[in-house]
Amino acid sequence: MAKTIPENFQDLLSKKALADIATIMPDGTPQVTPVWFDYDGRHIRINSAKGRQKDRNMRARPAVALAIVDPDNPYRYMQLRGEVIEITAAGADAHIDALSNSYLGKDYPNRQPGEVRVTYVIKLSSVSTMG
């Protein structure tokens, strides 16, 4: 099983595809939310805010899974599984702006008062593709 995103699916990275990320709740049940993401060739990075449910879930239980569907073809997608190996507020403000510029073409417009942005680095353990 591949542990990186194959060349022929890397177009999804520039197509503003969302990732639906699953995390595990305290009772062991799943939670899924759509998120922006980027990829450095080895790791997926996402960004959230301290205290949110998925933040609390990933701090306590680092196993995650993601589905990334081609916005131009719903039958072409990747399924990824992995583990959050780093959780940091350092650089996370700049990171949400970088993601927002990539997805929306402008700095992140939805900051909440007092919000602490957080970056999560995900090490992939399996990548499978369809379509």
Add this chain to the structure above:
Amino acid sequence: MAKTIPENFQDLLSKKALADIATIMPDGTPQVTPVWFDYDGRHIRINSAKGRQKDRNMRARPAVALAIVDPDNPYRYMQLRGEVIEITAAGADAHIDALSNSYLGKDYPNRQPGEVRVTYVIKLSSVSTMG
């Protein structure tokens, strides 16, 4: 927290939106896959094939979560959590054809030799909407 899909999000049901469904692996980690779905006003139904990973996961651990994103607006979506309350092969062949007709406009074209189709009925415990 709502336990049904609100009126103002029911348009997603006819828009051929995919659901990304999370199930729980034997080791407690999550798995996410895009699926077709329908909704009877109370329950979400999906369809898979006997023996697949998500089939095995849902038989052993019925808690699931789904994200359903508006194909026309990625910032409008629903997050659902619930439990699989029924798993049946009865009617599941007709069900995959009904789903396929709804999404593709024709009977399901991808049946595999020996495949046993299965319908999963999901009782919702929470529905939240964004956008």
